[in-house]
Amino acid sequence: GQSLEQPSEVTAVEGAIVQINCTYQTSGFYGLSWYQQHDGGAPTFLSYNALDGLEETGRFSSFLSRSDSYGYLLLQELQMKDSASYFCAVRDRRGGNYQLIWGAGTKLIIKP
């Protein structure tokens, strides 16, 4: 079957660095995406990795290792506004069409 595993909750301190891991098991793989969702809000796109390595966008970085079926989202210089749920999603291919398979989300709690 297809599945994505990520921790349900992570706690960190303001100003620190936190890493949210995601391991996946899918029949195909066409990229790993990360989305952020604040309570009561809609998910918003953060980053996308199709190839192995690190992608950096400001304070956020995302890493992918296809051989390990593993990726992570790295958040630096944490701010209180980063408190949210973070979802990883793998793009798989079914019947000729690409589809996103989602993890259950990681709730990031930031303490002052």
Place this chain on the structure above:
Amino acid sequence: KAGVTQTPRYLIKTRGQQVTLSCSPISGHRSVSWYQQTPGQGLQFLFEYFSETQRNKGNFPGRFSGRQFSNSRSEMNVSTLELGDSALYLCASSLASGERTDTQYFGPGTRLTVL
């Protein structure tokens, strides 16, 4: 550009009723996907429409159906509502369907409560 809009934002129904939710994608986006989100379950994919055709379908019963109009607006219908259908229903639009790097843009969702 206006974002993805969903109506209504909140809905309360009773078991056995049916409900129709609406989604207007970002102008120029032709793909609309629907998701069900419940606490601790992440986003469960319902279906995707592109150019008025259903392209992908998730593992939901036939009580869940949808359609897309020529202006790319989409509707989702749930018949014979059950208590377990209480959830946040999210709509996401993207430029095209079947693209590897296609980013999805989400609407605010419709919070459905079934009593």
